[in-house]
Amino acid sequence: MKIAVIGTGYVGLVTGTCFAESGNQVICVDNDPEKLAKLNNKQIPIYEPGLEVLFERNIKKDRLIFTNNLKQAVDFAQIIFLALPTPPMEDGSADLQYVLNVAGEIAGLMTDYKVIVNKSTVPVGTADKVSALISSKTKIAFDVVSNPEFLREGAAVEDFMKPERVVVGTRSERARKLMDELYKPFVLSGNPVIFMDERSSELTKYAANALLATKITFMNEIANICDRTGANVDWVRKGIGSDSRIGKRFLFAGVGYGGSCFPKDVQALHYTANTYDYKFSILDAVMRVNDKQKELLVDKILTHYKTTDLKGKHFAVWGLAFKPNTDDIREAPALVIIEKLLSLGATVTTFDPVASENVQKYHSDLKINYADTMYNALNQADALLIITEWNEFRTIDIEVLKSKLKQPLIFDGRNLFELETMKENGFKYYSIGRPSV
Ligand code: NAD
Secondary structure, three states, X not given: OEEEEEOOOHHHHHHHHHHHHOXXXXXXXXXXHHHHHHHHOOOOOOOOXXXXXXXXXXXXOOOEEEEOOHHHHHHHXXXXXXXXXXXXXXXXXXXXXXXXXXXXXXXXXXXXXEEEEEOOOOOOOHHHHHHHHHHOOOOOOEEEEEOOOOOOOOOHHHHHHOOOOEEEXXXXXXXXXXXXXXXXXXXXXXXXXXXXXXXXHHHHHHHHHHHHHHHHHHHHHHHHHHHHHOOOHHHHHHHHHOOXXXXXXXXXXXXXXXXXXXXXXXXXXXXXXXXXXXOOHHHHHHHHHHHHHOOHHHHHHHHHHOOOOOOOOEEEEEOOOOOOOOOOOOOOHHHHHHHHHHHOOOEEEEEOOOOHHXXXXXXXXXXXXXXXXXXXXXXXXXXXXXXXXOHHHOOOOHHHHHHHOOOOEEEEOOOOOOHHHHHHOOXXXXXXXXXXX
């Protein structure tokens, strides 16, 4: 099939590459010249494990090309995917300007039937809005479909190639057939393509992200109760996670959720509820608790030093990305924690396997040092903070750690180590929802 993907970010690039991998002809469009230059130079502008092999193979086979020319893409494709940003506005609502502007442009360029598929996360009613906009500009037949994306950064290729489910919102039989054909190769193992109406599909995405954010937040509150009662959240997690009604995943306590999706989608769903005169009280609490959770590690530091400021203290921070296996730093808890440390007078040296470049680029005002290895970040540090659970942080050389840190002191926001191991090795070790040793 002939596919266009407009917006070549984390979602669009993976979508375009994976559709090409299943034999389709794909044109990806982006308006960021820097990104396009890289893509046309066969360089991937993001860090996403497993993407490179597919990207190179499909470029070589002439199934995947990149352009800034929307007209070329619209002329070429039967199905046009929108994978555009929907960032939060000041009031928490999703900013639809990118989606609506591009939809309007497409309307002006169409010469035959098109299926316009929204992969961006958009509020209930957006498909209707986009349809109305296109109808106002053209007489040519088209369908607008909602097809929210559920991939996880860091595992995006695997998620896209073998989705647990594909959700498609459309009431058009013509669009349904095309979408069914397109997704068939991805669900050969029997996972469902779930067809529904556009509004239900749009809400499904928000419901999924809001529920996951709530699960994380609930577990963070349980961890906070553990901290106060002497219980250990690791045991509580194992105890409840083996109940199949609860499940084992998303039960890890930490320093709060971040990323480009959960914070904005929780806010946007809360906003949508408000516009329908419904107060989504659970989400109020989720947002409040998550903001507080990002301060927890710094609170533990202040309590440890029995002080209200951190002047003269130097900290090593491992992990900048909002989660492991990505270079995405949008809404990363590390940024909040580092800003708080700096505002209290501390100095900071950080290490992240792939995300440092993005912090340097987008937060050049942050006065921090960047180390080239995880161990070099420790030089002369009063303590180590662990913010992102990269695998390489799990297997540490205890002796190197001890020799480089001024004191054997760790504040672990991801519960990476066994309490016993830390105690035996003479560390003062604080983690989340587990007794300090
Ligand atoms: P992104 O910012 O990484 O990518 C968006 C891309 O669109 C950028 O490359 C940008 O240059 C391009 N763009 C902006 N305006 C354009 C225009 N007029 N023409 C062409 N290109 C344009 O965003 P993302 O993380 O890929 O997210 C895209 C959407 O998918 C959002 O709605 C997001 O909520 C949703 N989503 C994201 C994820 C994720 O893990 N990142 C997962 C599921 C859904």
